[in-house]
Amino acid sequence: MRCQTRDVPFNDAPTVDQATHDIETMSVRGAAALARHAVQAIGRLAQNEASDAEMQDAAQRLLATRPTAVSLKNALAYTLDALPSGPSAVEARAQRFVHDSLRARERVGRRAATLLEDANIVITHCNSQAALAGIETRHAERPFEHVIVLETRPWRQGIITATQLADKGIPARFMVDAAMGAALERADAVITGCDTIAANGDIVNKIGTRLLSLASKEANVPFFVAAETFKVDPNAPTGHDVPIEERDDAEVLEDPIEGVVVDNPVFDVTPAERVKRIATEEGAHPPGEALGAFERSWGTELAPLDSPEP
Numbered sequence: 001m002r003c004q005t006r007d008v009p010f011n012d013a014p015t016v017d018q019a020t021h022d023i024e025t026m027s028v029r030g031a032a033a034l035a036r037h038a039v040q041a042i043g044r045l046a047q048n049e050a051s052d053a054e055m056q057d058a059a060q061r062l063l064a065t066r067p068t069a070v071s072l073k074n075a076l077a078y079t080l081d082a083l084p085s086g087p088s089a090v091e092a093r094a095q096r097f098v099h100d101s102l103r104a105r106e107r108v109g110r111r112a113a114t115l116l117e118d119a120n121i122v123i124t125h126c127n128s129q130a131a132l133a134g135i136e137t138r139h140a141e142r143p144f145e146h147v148i149v150l151e152t153r154p155w156r157q158g159i160i161t162a163t164q165l166a167d168k169g170i171p172a173r174f175m176v177d178a179a180m181g182a183a184l185e186r187a188d189a190v191i192t193g194c195d196t197i198a199a200n201g202d203i204v205n206k207i208g209t210r211l212l213s214l215a216s217k218e219a220n221v222p223f224f225v226a227a228e229t230f231k232v233d234p235n236a237p238t239g240h241d242v243p244i245e246e247r248d249d250a251e252v253l254e255d256p257i258e259g260v261v262v263d264n265p266v267f268d269v270t271p272a273e274r275v276k277r278i279a280t281e282e283g284a285h286p287p288g289e290a291l292g293a294f295e296r297s298w299g300t301e302l303a304p305l306d307s308p309e310p
């Protein structure tokens, strides 16, 4: 299985049906990109003067697509917060989120590049535009010897990452997930993105990240995370309070084996103490300080949306 990624500009905004489909089928994926995609669909509804109830309904549908990435919840809450001021205010909010989130990614990239200052070989997992922004910025300043990309079963998003690095002329090595221990024998740093940062600084990211952080600790290789502040969930005290998405069995085992049950959790929790720094658009923080960065960027009043029942 090989997946694709795309990020639609606001003037080509999807309908709610399209956005829901794109996110569910992962043709739009990555915590920040899917948040922008959902917000663009709400922006389009607002442009068409939809009622408050229609917009709230649409937000619930979009929210139900992928349960783990809080970016979706935060982006929709931020956009719908403008509902009392009317559709044009909602549309302006949607535009602002898209604009600010892209700008935030650039700034995350600069912070992350500083964290990677001394590394010659860096490992990354899955496909994170925030982590890639850091890798690209640092590579432009001082080229890496190479970047090791882990395959990231079951969706193999590492293929997207390796392709994106190759397209930019950054030397990439591709390795299966189980080779992470061997890869760490020559790596100087690890950087991943994340889907949700809990209030205590735990990181929820693609399955395998927890093991990578553990192996990094054993190998004494620093483990960094790159993430915009809208990936903080102030309502999740720890990573274990974040719902973990379970996806289809066929992603793991195409031909079912009679009598065998497949478990396919697609995210896991990396304890805060294994993370050396999180690069956000606000700075490079110890994990416990990410919540403060979120509050400085988004305030303490961001009205939480209730997630729909699974």
Ligand code: RI2
Pocket: 029, 030, 031, 032, 033, 125, 126, 127, 128, 129, 130, 131, 157, 192, 193, 194, 195, 205, 206, 226, 266
């Ligand atoms: P950016 C992805 O989830 C990966 O887990 C990645 O680390 C995270 O989103 C953040 O990606 P998925 O949508 O926002 O592939 O940094 O399941 O692009």
